[in-house]
Amino acid sequence: MALRYKTRRRLSLLILLVGLPLYIMAAVTVMNWLDRPPIWLEFLVYVALGIVWALPFKFVFKGVGQADPDAPPED
Numbered sequence: 001m002a003l004r005y006k007t008r009r010r011l012s013l014l015i016l017l018v019g020l021p022l023y024i025m026a027a028v029t030v031m032n033w034l035d036r037p038p039i040w041l042e043f044l045v046y047v048a049l050g051i052v053w054a055l056p057f058k059f060v061f062k063g064v065g066q067a068d069p070d071a072p073p074e075d
Contacts, residue, residue: 003059003060004070005063005064005068005069005070006068008060008061008063008064009064011060012057012060012061012064015057015060020053023053027046027049031045031046
């Protein structure tokens, strides 16, 4: 399934503005429910969660920061 450039751009913006804050709140809430682990373990969990959230969306973010490949050339 290939998404158009504009669709990927809009979807990535939605993920960053809505999905990421919701994910952060969920991760912090789950960590607060647990008994306080050692600080090094808590740090490792947050680092892992910080990396894991982006893996399913890698195809959406790829190439979004570049110029639109489908746009007509500017003269």
